[in-house]
Amino acid sequence: MLLTDSVLFDYQRCRRRAFLNLYGDPSDRDPPNDFLLKLQADSRDYQKTVLESQPPYQRPQYPYRDWFAGARSTLTLMERGIEQIYQGVLLVETENGTTLVSCPDLLVKEPGESRFGSWHYIPKDIKFSKRPKREYQVIAAFHAQLLSEIQQCWPDRATLFFRDRDEYTVSLSQYLPQMRRILAECLAILERREEPEVFLARHPCSLCDWLSSCYAIASENQHLSLLPGVTPTRYRQLQQAQITTLETLASTPCDRLAAAFDPATTGNVDPKDIARLLVFQARAAVERCALVKPDSTGLTAAELPVSPVELYFDIEAQPELGLDFLHGVLVVDRRPLDRGDRPKQTFYPFLAENPQEEGTVWNQFLDLVWTYPIAPIFHFCNYEVKAFRQLAKRYGTPSHRWRPVLNRFIDIHERVTRSAVLPVENYALKSIARWVGFEWRDRRASGAQCVFWYDRWLKTGDRAYLDSIAIYNEDDCRATYWVKDWLVEFLQTNNYYS
Structure with a gap:
């Protein structure tokens, strides 16, 4: 049996994913989504940047995924005392016939006795991440374990490169025992070919290419x-x-x-x-059906107002750039309405076509907000309030221009989860809005997809990407409006609104 560091990494995230990667039907895989492809490209670019700052390195030559040839080529470079080896292959065959393989991004030569002579190697991984997650440190310990058997001495340390911080040293004394336990569990499950039970978790599963297959099983059952x-x-x-x-x-x-x-x-x-x-x-x-949340005392009209003019606000952001590039506002005007008329709805997308325009669209957004100085501003979750505070500080906005606005923000997510229990799989906007009957014009659109679209706009200048972002943002604002109106009606019907 062959077990690689990538399988061990996947096992830590999801046992079922590791199993399916080895034994699953490839036709059940989802194609990689655009956001995942962007993350992979960003990771490669970051690794290239780090490598350019390192001393010269050599790379072992071997056919793709021929681990035994890769291990032989790597061993030759180590015996020669090459200063840095990029994407070397460490391979150890255990007594029970299992082949363990790991591929650290760098093997770095250090002084110290080993089977090679007066030097040994330490493993370094380059991660497009801002923090040393446990999974990364367990894999670093796995590198160290295999490396110790190959060079017949323990490496002095194992390190990680992360964005926005210095090189990070992994505590091998802490993570080697964890790694060995996880490795033993992983091997036991994979050797017995016991397919792990489905368990859907929103964040770990969202970028997995087995999501549709697992969801179908979970939904059916x-x-x-x-x-x-x-x-x-x-x-x-x-x-x-x-x-x-x-x-x-x-x-x-x-x-x-x-x-x-x-x-x-x-x-x-x-x-x-x-x-x-x-x-x-x-x-x-x-x-x-929806139920009133146990122990809920309902909401007051001040907490969930129905006003002559209401604003529905949603931001699209590019986290890697620290950029809030779109402030979308849906103005819902109920003045004056004859019985049966629908409120007038007007959408305003304040969109920065480049990062330098962030301050401009921020002030355009404030201008619109002050056009309706007493209108409540509805949003979904707390990102908009956090971003509002940060933008005011970033651009030195006078306090009289932004502080009074804070009192007008009303979080619909908080109001829903405080007062109702819904037959939904999660309390994200899409789940709730779809349950109350709203649908996005582009079903594939999401906040992550907008990150990809904006990146493509900056690189290609194709305005179709900006148009797609604006449509999605408008639908988010309209979805928030639908959920708010539904909640008012639900609470009125159940006498939990006053």
Whole structure:
């Protein structure tokens, strides 16, 4: 059996992903999305930049994925005492017939005795990341383990290159035991060919090319991981309590369910509160309807106003550039309306066509906001408020021009999650808005896709990318409007709005 560092890395993120990468049907894979391709390209560019700042290096020559040839070529370079080896292959065959392979980005020569002579090598990886995630450090320990067997001495250290920080030294004493445990678990599962159970988690799964395949299985089986609030830890505790279906969870008394949760795993949250929410969430899914959140006291008109003019606000950002390049505002004007008329809706996209225009569109946005000085500004989640504060500071905006506006922001996500339990898989805008009947004109569009589109606009000058971004942003604003109006009606119907 062959196990590479990439398989071990995937195993840490998702056991099922590692299994499918080895044994899955390739036709079940999703094609890579544009945002993932951009991340991969950015990672390659960053690695190239780092390598240009390093001393000269040599690269072993071998046919693609011929690990044995790569290991022989790498070993030859190490025996010659080459100062730096780029993308070398470390290969060790274990007593039980398993072949372990790792490919550190760099092998760097250091003084110290080894089988080669008065030098040995240390592994270095180059990561397009801003922090030393555990997965990276475990792989660094894996490099070190194989390297120690090949050169017959332990490397002095293992290091990582990250963006915006100095070289990071991995604590091998801490991560070698973790790596060995994870490696043993991974080998056991893969050798037995035990296909791990599906578990859908929003962030780890969003960029995985097995997502559609796993989602289809989870959806068909109504897997509990599709229920908001069911984390991997809580799922294991539910299994131990023999609660494995939506129907069972929906009918479980809250006191009994609370007893299934170990208080040591719930942080500062009372297990009874977790139990109540999960039971209500399951009931909403089974009954396919919205429920008033347990213990909710409703919202006041001040917290969720229906005003003559309302503003719906959404930002598109380019995180890698630290850039908020689009402020989209939907103005909903209810003045004056005859009975049955729909409010007038006008969308304003304040779009920076290059990073230097960020300050210009920021001030254009403020001008529009002050055109309606008492209109509430609805948004979804708290990014817009954080960005608003940062932009005011970045551009030295006078306090009288931005501080009063802060009091007008109203977070629809907070209002929904405080007062309602919905039959949705998560409480992101897309899930909620689609449940209340709204649909985006471009179903593939997302915030991540906009990052890709803006990058392509800057590189190609094709305005079709800007048009796609503006359409998506407008739909986000309109979706927020739909959700807000639905919430007002829901609370009025249930007498939780005053």
